[in-house]
Amino acid sequence: MFVYSDAENILNSSSSGTLSAFFAMLTIIPILIAITSPLTVKASQELTVYRMQEYDFQSTTHGCRNSIMNLEAKTAQLVSHSFARKCVVVKMLHLIENRDLFDELLSESVAGGLLILIPPDFRDFTAEQEDGFLLLEKTLLTQTVQIPVYFAIETPELLSIYDEIELSSHGKRENISTSEKIFNAVVANGYQIVVGGSQASPIKNVIVSSIEGKLIGRGGEDQNPTIAIVAHYDSSGSVPGLSFGADSDGSGIATLLELARIFSKLYSNPKTQPAFNLVFLISGAGKFSYLGTKKWLEDHLDNSENTLLSESVFTVCLDALADVENNGVINMHVSKPPKENTSAFSFYKRLQTVGKRYGINVTMIHKKINLADENLAWEHERFSIRRLPAFTLSTLNSHKSLHRTTITDTYDKIDINSLTRNIKILAEALSRQLFYIDDEKNSQLVDSEMGVSESFVTSSLKLLTSTPRAQQLLLTTERGNSHQLPMLLNTLQTMLKKYVKEVNIYHYKPDKREPEIVFYEPTIAKMNAYNIKPAVFDLFLSVTIVTYFGLLYLFLIVSTFF
Amino acid sequence: MTFYYFVNCVLLTFGPLFFVYKFTSLSEYGSIWRCGIALFGYIVTQICKLLIIATLMAPALIWGYLVDVIGIYWVLIKQQKASLSQVKILGVAVGWSFGESLLTRFVDYYVNARSMQFDWKHMLTAIDANLALIQNICICCLLWLWSRGGQKLPVAIVILYFIALTAIGANLMLKSSLVLVLSIGTLFAVN
Numbered sequence: 001m002f003v004y005s006d007a008e009n010i011l012n013s014s015s016s017g018t019l020s021a022f023f024a025m026l027t028i029i030p031i032l033i034a035i036t037s038p039l040t041v042k043a044s045q046e047l048t049v050y051r052m053q054e055y056d057f058q059s060t061t062h063g064c065r066n067s068i069m070n071l072e073a074k075t076a077q078l079v080s081h082s083f084a085r086k087c088v089v090v091k092m093l094h095l096i097e098n099r100d101l102f103d104e105l106l107s108e109s110v111a112g113g114l115l116i117l118i119p120p121d122f123r124d125f126t127a128e129q130e131d132g133f134l135l136l137e138k139t140l141l142t143q144t145v146q147i148p149v150y151f152a153i154e155t156p157e158l159l160s161i162y163d164e165i166e167l168s169s170h171g172k173r174e175n176i177s178t179s180e181k182i183f184n185a186v187v188a189n190g191y192q193i194v195v196g197g198s199q200a201s202p203i204k205n206v207i208v209s210s211i212e213g214k215l216i217g218r219g220g221e222d223q224n225p226t227i228a229i230v231a232h233y234d235s236s237g238s239v240p241g242l243s244f245g246a247d248s249d250g251s252g253i254a255t256l257l258e259l260a261r262i263f264s265k266l267y268s269n270p271k272t273q274p275a276f277n278l279v280f281l282i283s284g285a286g287k288f289s290y291l292g293t294k295k296w297l298e299d300h301l302d303n304s305e306n307t308l309l310s311e312s313v314f315t316v317c318l319d320a321l322a323d324v325e326n327n328g329v330i331n332m333h334v335s336k337p338p339k340e341n342t343s344a345f346s347f348y349k350r351l352q353t354v355g356k357r358y359g360i361n362v363t364m365i366h367k368k369i370n371l372a373d374e375n376l377a378w379e380h381e382r383f384s385i386r387r388l389p390a391f392t393l394s395t396l397n398s399h400k401s402l403h404r405t406t407i408t409d410t411y412d413k414i415d416i417n418s419l420t421r422n423i424k425i426l427a428e429a430l431s432r433q434l435f436y437i438d439d440e441k442n443s444q445l446v447d448s449e450m451g452v453s454e455s456f457v458t459s460s461l462k463l464l465t466s467t468p469r470a471q472q473l474l475l476t477t478e479r480g481n482s483h484q485l486p487m488l489l490n491t492l493q494t495m496l497k498k499y500v501k502e503v504n505i506y507h508y509k510p511d512k513r514e515p516e517i518v519f520y521e522p523t524i525a526k527m528n529a530y531n532i533k534p535a536v537f538d539l540f541l542s543v544t545i546v547t548y549f550g551l552l553y554l555f556l557i558v559s560t561f562f
Numbered sequence: 563m564t565f566y567y568f569v570n571c572v573l574l575t576f577g578p579l580f581f582v583y584k585f586t587s588l589s590e591y592g593s594i595w596r597c598g599i600a601l602f603g604y605i606v607t608q609i610c611k612l613l614i615i616a617t618l619m620a621p622a623l624i625w626g627y628l629v630d631v632i633g634i635y636w637v638l639i640k641q642q643k644a645s646l647s648q649v650k651i652l653g654v655a656v657g658w659s660f661g662e663s664l665l666t667r668f669v670d671y672y673v674n675a676r677s678m679q680f681d682w683k684h685m686l687t688a689i690d691a692n693l694a695l696i697q698n699i700c701i702c703c704l705l706w707l708w709s710r711g712g713q714k715l716p717v718a719i720v721i722l723y724f725i726a727l728t729a730i731g732a733n734l735m736l737k738s739s740l741v742l743v744l745s746i747g748t749l750f751a752v753n
Contacts, residue, residue, distance in 0.1 A: 192678055530678040538566040541685070545574050552578060556585035 045157055049115070049527040050241030052140060052149040054200060055472070056518040057288055058374055062141065066148040067200035067522060069113040073191040073529070075166045076101055087113040087193040089162055091154075096132035106145050114149045115193060115527075117158060118242075122408040134402040140238035141405060150195065150527065151239045161529055164189050186540045192530040203519045207476040208284035208508040209485055210292040211493050213260060213500035214308070215267040215278040226277040226308055227433070228315040228390075230293060230379055231256045232286020233469060233492065237407035240470030241524040246411045248396075248404040249286060250464040252318035255423050256280055257460050257495055262427055262450055264499035266434075274434035279308065280500060282492055284508065285471055287405065288517050289375050293382045295508035301386055314344040315390035316430075317379035322419040323395040324403050329361045330422060333377075333392040333399070335369050335384040343433070344389045350429040350438070351393075358421055365397065393426065411465040416458055424452045463491065472519035476507060483507060567684070568675040574688035575663050575671075578695055583656050591645065593653045600637050600657025605665070607633025627724040631701065634658060638702055639709050651706050655698040662698075663691050686734055693734075693741045700741075700748040707751055719747040 054063035071087035076094070088111040095102045095116065105111050119125075125133065140149075152158060168188040217224030231252030235245020244250070260280050266272045284292030300309045321330075330351065338344035348364060355362040369381045376382060377399035383390030395418075396403065403409060432438070467473075467488060477484045483505070485493065497503045510516050583589055583597070611629040638654045667687055675684040701723075704716035723744045730736040 194678070531680045532678065533567075533680045535566070538570060541567070541570045542573075545570060545577070548574075549577055549581060552581050553585060556581060560586065 045161065045529040047152055047155075047158060047527045047529065049150040049152045049195065049525050050239045051200075051523055051525060052145065052151065053236075053238060053240045053470070053523075054520040055288075056202075056515075058516060059514070060374065061144045063143075063520075064145045064147070064149045065200065066146060067195065067197065067525070069148045069150070069193055069195040069527075071112045071193055072532070073115070073161070073165050073193045075162065076105070084110070085112045087111065087115055089115045089117065089165060089193070091162070092116055092118045092133065092136075093129065095136060096129055099132075099136075102136060102139075106139070106143060106147075106149075111147060113147050113193065116149070116151050117154045117162065118151055118407075120153050120155075121412065122410065123412055125408070130408060133408060134406055137238040137406050138402055141236075148195065150525070151242065152527070153242075158529075161191055165191055182536065182540075186534075186537050188534060188537075190532045190534060192532045194528045194530060195525050196528075197522060197525060200520045200522070203472060203475065203521050205478060206510055206515070206517065206519060207478060207483065208292050208295075208471065209476045209483065209489055210284045210296050210506045210508070211282040211489065211496060212296065212504045212506060213280040213496040214502040214504075215260075215263060215280075215500055216502070217267075217276045217278075218270075218273045219275070221277055222307055224275050224277045225311040225313045226279055227313045227430075228279040228281060228309070228383075229256055229259055229318065230281040230283055230315060231318040232283045232290065232292065232379060233464075233489070234284060234286050234471040234474060235409070235469040236287035236405040237409070237470070238405075239407050240472055241468050242407040243468050243470045244407070244410045244465045245469050246414050246461065246465045247322045247324045247409050248320040249318070250411075250461055250469070251320060251322040251414065251419050253282060253464055253492070254419070254457050254461045255318050255321055255426065256282065257492075257499075258423050258452060258457055259427055259430065260496060260499045261456060262452065263430075263434075265450060266431075276313065276434050277308065278434075280496065282489075282496070283379070284474070285517065286379060287375075287471065290379050290382045291510075291516060292506070292508050293379060296506050297382060297386050297388075299506055309388065312388050314338075314342075314347060315380065315383045315388060316347075316426075317383075317390060317392040319379060319392055319394045320396045320401075320404060321394065321422045321426075322414045322416075323422070324409070324413050324415075325396060325401065327395050327397060329363055329395065329397075330355060330425065331394050331397060332362060332364045333380065333394060334364060334366055335381055335390075337364060337366050338389065338391075342389065344391060347429060347433050348391075350432045351425065354425045354428045354432070358425055360421070360425060362425075367399070395422065411462060414461065416454060416461070419461075420452055420454045420457055423457060427452055460495070464488070470523065472521070472523055475519070564676050564678055564680075567680070568671055571671045571675050571684045571688045572668070574685070575667055575691040576660070578692055579656055579660050579663070582652065582695070586652055587646065587649055588652050588656065591649050593645075593649055596642065596645075596649070596653035597657035597660065599641050600654040601661040601664075603633055603637035603641065603654075604658050604661030607636075608665070624724060624728045627727065631705070631720060631724070634698070634701060635705050635709070638705055647706060647710075651702045652699065655695065655702045658702075659691070659695045659698045662694060667691055690734060690737070693738055696745060697741050700744050703748050704751060716751045719744070719751060723747070 051067060052064040054065060056062065069087060071085060073089050074086045076088045076090045088105060090101075090105075105114055122130070122133075168184070168190065214221070232249050233253050235243040235248065235250070237243035237245070263278055266274065267278070281293070281296060283290065283296060286292065297309075300306045332348055332351070334344075338348065348362070351362045367377060369376070369384060378392040378394075380390035380392045469488065474486045474488060476486065476489070485505070493503060493505070510518070583593075588597075607629060610633070611626055614625070614629060634654065637658070638650065642650045642654070670687065671684060674681070701720060704720050707713070708716040708720075723740065726740055727737070730740065
């Protein structure tokens with residue numbers, strides 16, 4: 001008891017009442033804090049977003065002309081609502097179901113920016129939804145859009161942001177009392193969508209490379225006619241950063257590599273070396289009127305020293321052989337039907353013979369070259385223009401098929417079995433052509449160790465679809481006098497070199513003054529989604545703090561009276 | 563409006579310090595110099611703490627608190643000129659809290675609270691500053707009682723408090739209840 005009274009005395013000597021009251025009141029603050037629940041803390045989100053494609057082709061502009069965005073996010077719940085100075089965040093499926101909304105968002109400058117969330121897997125789409133999506137993409141590929149349009153793959157974080165934005169815009173719609181409105185404004189979580197960096201600008205020094213590999217026939221290059229096998233490596237879609245092009249034309253490149261692998265064995269043995277040169281061309285800019293092929297042809301035909309194509313039997317172009325449309329056919333697309341006594345016609349007959357054994361119809365589809373079109377329809381047309389016999393093999397019935405230019409064309413869509421079967425038919429028909437076999441029976445040439453390897457096709461297709469292959473992402477850079485191929489092309493070159501001895505690279509550069517093609521950066525960007533609060537919230541916070549100060553002041557004043 | 567948020571945070575952190583200085587006997591006795599010494603003491607203590615952590619490799623939180631308590635004790639008992647006990651206690655607590663807020667919280671506000679990203683973290687830090695002020699006043703009071711009375715209760719409360727604080731970690735809810743217990747304990751010790 002003594003000790004306490006002692007302490008009391010000490011405090012009493014210096015107006016201890018003040019202190020005790022002070023502490024008594026201080027206890028209120030922790031209570032206040034304890035009853036207010038702590039709110040969840042969210043950090044800023046950095047996301048990878050893919051910009052809608054942008055390019056100029058034949059001096060026509062395509063795609064989205066803007067790349068910078070610093071706007072508040074809103075969901076497109078109200079079509080009539082104006083989204084000026086707002087970034088509309090919308091789900092792909094929502095857009096497919098509401099085409100009008102999509103057209104409105106793009107055509108008029110309703111929104112300040114657009115962020116489209118696409119599902120991580122297109123396999124979940126129904127056939128109807130996929131058709132709708134393909135049509136959307138067609139619009140995106142043809143239109144010129146002034147606002148920045150970005151695509152992001154749905155992630156749990158992104159979806160939670162979406163839900164939050166939707167919730168806040170939902171609350172504003174209903175007729176609610178003023179106090180509720182204020183409460184909503186205070187608790188609302190807004191998001192500011194920011195994509196920084198520099199404004200979209202043309203990529204300088206565009207170089208598109210094509211890889212050529214040669215298997216020389218018996219007796220040397222000059223002594224033999226040439227069969228060329230061509231496929232383009234680039235893919236196309238409304239979003240370059242998401243264009244994996246598994247079928248068009250990943251399947252073509254995989255077929256080409258597999259053929260190179262099989263026939264290199266035949267060519268390596270002098271006893272089985274055919275009397276044909278076999279040329280493999282992995283061409284660039286295939287989705288842009290086959291400019292890479294054009295350059296390659298110019299280099300070969302307009303150069304008198306180069307005799308490779310002086311005697312061309314025919315050229316096989318490969319495009320979309322994995323049969324994503326389930327047509328169950330192989331189509332031979334020609335610009336001019338080959339005459340009956342030509343090699344091209346006999347190859348067609350051989351394809352039919354072999355195809356019959358696998359239950360596959362090989363048909364010929366004739367389409368005249370339309371030079372007025374912006375894009376050439378098929379790759380063989382580049383050869384036909386130069387009067388070289390050529391045709392394109394594809395499972396697609398028409399060059400207008402939207403499956404050739406879509407971001408849904410991913411590895412998951414590919415049926416490896418039908419692709420392998422088609423390669424088998426092609427390889428066998430080609431081997432029959434090389435050795436003039438017209439037997440109805442199985443030639444047995446492309447079998448067992450010479451056979452088509454499904455695992456090889458799978459792995460090369462996986463390699464090709466592991467990265468987006470839009471042309472603007474696969475440009476060659478020039479360092480001094482040497483050219484630096486992009487990673488994927490380097491790999492393809494190495495692969496081809498393994499089977500084919502002579503590998504050359506051809507570089508295509510657009511004209512300096514009037515470029516046929518202009519690509520724009522960026523294609524892949526970093527987007528930040530900042531959690532923001534409305535100004536009302538800050539005001540509310542200030543009022544709360546001032547109230548707290550008022551209470552503190554009162555308590556300090558009161559405590560001095562004790 | 564991110565700058566506004568920064569202002570709010572700063573207001574909530576430093577406002578109570580100003581109020582406690584202005585509307586208690588502190589201002590009457592012109593104790594700014596007293597607070598200045600406590601601020602200086604805080605800096606010296608933190609440097610010593612870091613030196614000890616760096617040399618002895620004892621990063622346990624409880625040792626950090628021990629150094630803090632010794633620092634407060636040293637400033638409170640050894641460095642203060644004769645005055646009212648109330649002025650001494652509040653002066654040291656306010657100076658110490660000001661140093662703490664200025665050197666740890668203010669920089670964080672300046673760098674992060676002004677960014678576009680809204681984060682409750684800064685508001686919670688500001689609330690934590692208020693708790694720290696109460697805690698410092700209580701600790702100063704208990705230490706002062708202990709130095710004068712020679713009794714065991716105040717120092718026992720201080721030790722128990724810091725052990726509990728180490729145990730709960732960085733949970734603001736628990737910390738606020740703990741500070742509540744501390745202030746009740748101080749009240750009990752004072753009377």
